[in-house]
Amino acid sequence: MIKQFLFFGFLFLCLSANAQQESSFSHYMFNHQAVNPGYVGSRGLTNFTSVLRSQWAGIEGAPLTQTLSFSSPVSAKNVGFGLTVLNDKIGPTSTTSFDIDLAYHLRLNRKGHRLSVGLKAGVMNYALNPAMIKTKVSNDAAFVLENEKSILPNIGFGLYYYAQNFYAGFAIPRLLSHTDFATERHYYFISGGLIDLTKNFMLKPSLLLKQSKSVAGYDFSLLGIFNETFWVGGQIRNNFNADTFTSLKGAGTTALLGIHLGNRFSLGYSYGFPSSFLNNGLNATTHELFLRFDLATKVQGYLRSPRFF
Numbered sequence: 561m562i563k564q565f566l567f568f569g570f571l572f573l574c575l576s577a578n579a580q581q582e583s584s585f586s587h588y589m590f591n592h593q594a595v596n597p598g599y600v601g602s603r604g605l606t607n608f609t610s611v612l613r614s615q616w617a618g619i620e621g622a623p624l625t626q627t628l629s630f631s632s633p634v635s636a637k638n639v640g641f642g643l644t645v646l647n648d649k650i651g652p653t654s655t656t657s658f659d660i661d662l663a664y665h666l667r668l669n670r671k672g673h674r675l676s677v678g679l680k681a682g683v684m685n686y687a688l689n690p691a692m693i694k695t696k697v698s699n700d701a702a703f704v705l706e707n708e709k710s711i712l713p714n715i716g717f718g719l720y721y722y723a724q725n726f727y728a729g730f731a732i733p734r735l736l737s738h739t740d741f742a743t744e745r746h747y748y749f750i751s752g753g754l755i756d757l758t759k760n761f762m763l764k765p766s767l768l769l770k771q772s773k774s775v776a777g778y779d780f781s782l783l784g785i786f787n788e789t790f791w792v793g794g795q796i797r798n799n800f801n802a803d804t805f806t807s808l809k810g811a812g813t814t815a816l817l818g819i820h821l822g823n824r825f826s827l828g829y830s831y832g833f834p835s836s837f838l839n840n841g842l843n844a845t846t847h848e849l850f851l852r853f854d855l856a857t858k859v860q861g862y863l864r865s866p867r868f869f
Contacts, residue, residue, distance in 0.1 A: 583646060583648050584770070585611050585613060585625075585848065586779075586795055586830040586832065587611055588768050590609070591611055591627075592720070592869075593629050593631055593644060593661065594627065595718075595770075596678065596729045596733070596748065597659075597662070597679055598678030599640075599718070600661045600662070601632065601663055602663075602722055603631070603869065605632075606630075606855040607631055607632075607853060607854045607855060608630055609631070609850075609852045610628045610850075610852075611625075611849070611851075613846070613849075614846065614847045614848070615846045616845075621651035622650075624648075625648045626646070627646040628645050629643065629644040630642060630643045631661075639662070639663065639665070640661070640662070640663040640664075640678075641662060641663075642662075642663075643661070644661065645657070652688055653687070654686075655684050655686050656687075657683065657685070658682050661680050664678075672724055674721070676720045678719075678720065678731075679716070680718070680733055681714075681715050682713075682714055683711055684711070684712045684714065685710075685712075686709065686710045686711075687709045712743070715734075715735050715736065716731065716735050718732075719731070725755075726754075728749075728751040729748075729749070729750045730747075730748070731750075732746065732747055744774075745773070748768065748770050749770075751767050752765055752766035754785075761784065762785045762788075763784060764793075765780075765783075766781040767781075768780075775801065776800055777799035777800065778798060779796070779797045780795065780796050781795040781814075785868065788820070789820050790817075790818070790820075791817065791818050791819075792816065792817045792818075794814065794815055794816065795813065795814040795816060795830070796813055797812055798812075812832055812846075813832075814831065814832045816828065816829070817829060818850065824853060825851075825854075826851070827850070828850035830847070830850075
């Protein structure tokens with residue numbers, strides 16, 4: 561598994577040419593659909609996933625993100641179908657996007673290794689509320705703006721390879737750039753797996769690499785899973801300049817914990833510790849809540865335990 565992990569990491573670095581303007585989540589290891597349409601249908605069951613994220617708590621206008629996604633296999637035709645709604649607010653701007661995902665899953669061998677190709681199509685509603693912009697000079701002409709709303713269409717694609725204890729994927733969820741709104745194309749590579757240490761304990765390492773034209777970053781997480789029920793772990797996140805590879809101030813760490821309630825419901829929480837750059841006496845913590853509900857359990861799944869991917 562380690563050789564596969566390094567190979568796909570090298571492949572991503574070679575393919576990526578072009579920051580993190582798009583929403584990011586600490587629970588990306590349970591929410592692959594957010595960046596890769598090839599994931600839909602891979603778990604072999606119908607499910608709903610929601611992530612609620614409050615970043616830099618205590619700071620006015622701080623990022624607030626909510627997302628709800630639906631994923632399901634389509635009969636026995638090796639096809640997956642998904643829907644995602646995401647609302648993201650940062651200061652005076654807010655975006656609401658609606659995406660449709662389709663994926664075709666190709667079985668590669670008798671060991672259950674599969675490769676899926678996914679397509680994404682959607683629209684984003686961009687809105688600007690100038691009433692939230694406060695300036696030191698009253699009626700500053702540079703900030704006299706009207707309420708602005710725009711509909712931005714987009715398309716994307718993703719490749720997703722998975723087996724019983726390993727997965728890796730590469731995706732560009734939004735191929736179209738809208739220069740008037742300073743949106744850039746983002747590239748994502750995601751990988752991870754399950755490592756059995758004892759009968760009742762396993763490790764789940766996860767890696768997310770992301771890059772745009774000017775900024776790149778990584779998220780690395782390691783979870784310990786007890787009795788296939790509880791998990792706890794940590795995450796390291798950092799961004800750096802894509803041209804000079806110098807680290808940008810703002811690196812942080814996150815603690816994660818969660819539980820599977822029965823065979824259908826999963827609940828997770830993460831607490832993001834503020835970086836030294838952002839803290840400076842402010843309560844700049846980040847909170848995130850993850851929820852997933854499976855409509856049906858799968859006896860013989862593509863993965864040994866479809867709850868963990």
